[in-house]
Amino acid sequence: MQPLTRHQIAWRAAQDLLEGSYVNLGLGLPVLVANYKPDDRDLMFHSENGIVGVGPLASENEEDPDFVDAGSQKITLSLGAALFDSTQAFAMIRGGHLDVTLLGGFEVSQTGDLANWDAKMTHKGQLVGGAMDLVTGAKNVRVTMQHTTKTGAPRLVERCSYPLTGVGTVDRIYTDLAVVDVTSDGFLVREMIAELSRDALQEKSGATLAFAKDCTTLDAPKL
Amino acid sequence: MQPLTRHQIAWRAAQDLLEGSYVNLGLGLPVLVANYKPDDRDLMFHSENGIVGVGPLASENEEDPDFVDAGSQKITLSLGAALFDSTQAFAMIRGGHLDVTLLGGFEVSQTGDLANWDAKMTHKGQLVGGAMDLVTGAKNVRVTMQHTTKTGAPRLVERCSYPLTGVGTVDRIYTDLAVVDVTSDGFLVREMIAELSRDALQEKSGATLAFAKDCTTLDAPKL
């Protein structure tokens, strides 16, 4: 199998969301995860602007400017949704009430540090949003990203080179090549795509990879 | 004029409440103040169990167990009332949003300390309630009490003998004999009843009283 597409990464991440869990999906790839929610799972999607129960994007005739998510997308609400203010939205995050946060990342270190907020652009302002709260507060922190940069540099690293978003909190990483857990002993590969050798995956990574005994093939349907 | 009755003290305290102000009335004498609100004043009464806009006590056929004030009395709501949770009720108090708090007191010191929560009963539990929050947080702290104890001991004192509720925050005291401000120079009598000499009032007080230049007669209608 080829490296996963963005949609396939999202599909894979969606498979791990348990029935009844409360999940925050970050901008970019993570929001795609909602599209691949398994049919048998009832999930509640949290948005840090004050929503639990974000539903599908609004169709053109459903669009309402008062109903937006944290990515400024026009959304609908799912059944059982609740609306509240930002202090509550973040009390949920920071108080450990969110089961899973799925975020994009530039780099994850072998000790679970995440760098995803400051790309050190020289001509643009900064943007932190809720990333530091999410990565620090959610019960389970999962990152979706390409395994390497466009120039082939690793994103799974010993120490992050970009400014940190949070320290030691990432639990799992979904890339186009592998599903990797961050354990107290460092990176542990749980799944990897078929056409890649362990050595080749290691070569694309900036820190030592261990491989789970039951390491399986990372596979996803055509999407 | 005789010493003021409890109801007359409440009446006098009510005269000082300005149009549109947000006021918390403590248990005991202070709650009587609502009865003597001048007709031309629109006031909003706050209750620390989560109400702004406490109205008159419920008549027997209006009583509803879900509508109670912080003194567990069955109440009605006034027009424009809001209901909210205790964290909000106290954010209002502690954040300085309450214009006036009126509390009962055992003692007030010449530096504005209040003792009103712990009577040092030897066979009973303690009760602090919201008194410490109110005395520390409200913009203006006013105390209603008898000028002396039943045995004639002063309640306006140099230093409180009972455990403190708050330090240096009392602005004004309404007693059966006088209206006394607490200033940076100590007690300043603003009004006193007619049949009492300044020396007699001083004798009933445990700290030096100053008398305002425009000190007037404390008077109240028969109630």
Add this chain to the structure above:
Amino acid sequence: MIDKRVDTLEAALDGFGDGASVLVNGFGGAGVPFALIKAIENSSATDLTLILNSARFVDGFAPRIFADRRVSKIICTAARSRGPDTANYEQQWLDGYLEIEMVPQGTFAERIRAGGAGIPAFFTPTGAGTELGDGKEVREYDGKHCVLEHAIIADFAIMRAARADRWGNVRFRGAQGNFGLAMAMAAGTTIVETDDPGDDPIPPEDIHIPGIYVDRVLKHEDMSPANAGGI
């Protein structure tokens, strides 16, 4: 399908036992989960910590909780019984058997909210310079002495509400809410008893406690004594 409704008091209190800490909502009778309190009285759980505004209404409604010495600690703002007599729990406190931590009511609410919001500690001027501030770290902000207060969390929170839906969303009536939101936030397991666990969701803008904080919804008649506020 998310459905937090449970059918029995037993299911509602699943996991409750010795050593449990419980946040109990209620103020002047409103929002008090009398059915769940009664169920706790009828359980054998001991070494309990009760965190509630006033000890009185529990003692009045479910006296065996105290009579059987099953409470080790109370964190509250009011521990004085009505009338001149000494209540069971007051006597246990005087005897040094029962620990009572007396907390100013605003600090009480805020410490519970802090527990639910991931704030381990905060400064507040309330209590500074009083016996209840004794031994606490003091810092001056804006010319005011402030004490450092710490978050409260607990194993369970229990409350009564006018309405709850299967997602755990809660709507209160009148003054039922009081400590309910903060307590729901600060508990490992939050249980709401209600007359109306309807099938229809509460409209999203009308919710007082978002269901994310609520674990179980129990349909149960109100067991409030008529004069609950005075218990």
Add this chain to the structure above:
Amino acid sequence: MIDKRVDTLEAALDGFGDGASVLVNGFGGAGVPFALIKAIENSSATDLTLILNSARFVDGFAPRIFADRRVSKIICTAARSRGPDTANYEQQWLDGYLEIEMVPQGTFAERIRAGGAGIPAFFTPTGAGTELGDGKEVREYDGKHCVLEHAIIADFAIMRAARADRWGNVRFRGAQGNFGLAMAMAAGTTIVETDDPGDDPIPPEDIHIPGIYVDRVLKHEDMSPANAGGI
């Protein structure tokens, strides 16, 4: 009679001037007080401090506020403009003219609430070990490093809501609320613009901001550009 309604933008912004600090509600276009922002743009007030989630929507809708260098400081969670270009305010920041304090969004909301709730400072794990935690006091709670964060207060708060009554009670629609409650709590003067400042009071249990926090209610049409979320 309590009536917080005002008739004009001038009356709504009475007292606003040089050196003012302003909390501006809004997230993705929802709850943004576009009419009040436009009025601030049309004023001559300078040396302003803006406290808001994202600088982008102000720059997009009222660019002269920045173009005329009338803002000295922004406290926000997002100061990046859309697209590859450098916006006016970004350039002023790069040039060292404009100060931008970047705050994690939860800390931002909580600091504002703290300002309104009389909490001068609190500890939080968010930001510990990152550049945004640099120089802050650190303490360990429960094995986690936490930084000490301080309250934010301001002279004014402005927001848009679906509805407000003459007592200043506010009800939001959808996601309008966002920072509104915290901002109303933390401001010296809170101003709400709404299409519907009706004569009827909002039902007490349906209120999202109690009127005690609100000073002025302005009836004004929504001036939101169609694509406000994308500004």
